[in-house]
Amino acid sequence: MKLEYGDVTYNPKAIYLYNYDGDNILVEMMGKIEEKGLLTNEELSKLIFSILMKSKESF
Numbered sequence: 001m002k003l004e005y006g007d008v009t010y011n012p013k014a015i016y017l018y019n020y021d022g023d024n025i026l027v028e029m030m031g032k033i034e035e036k037g038l039l040t041n042e043e044l045s046k047l048i049f050s051i052l053m054k055s056k057e058s059f
Contacts, residue, residue, distance in 0.1 A: 029047055
């Protein structure tokens, strides 16, 4: 499974953090992106950080 955002293609299998796997991180991220449309770099960074912090808390 590959997800595209602008010019970047993500491979979810390449991202793992504690017990929160990359597929879930990217599916959640892409769902939020689809709600708002393309995000600025700052918005995307905040979104990724918030999802990764959630995964750390679940460890």
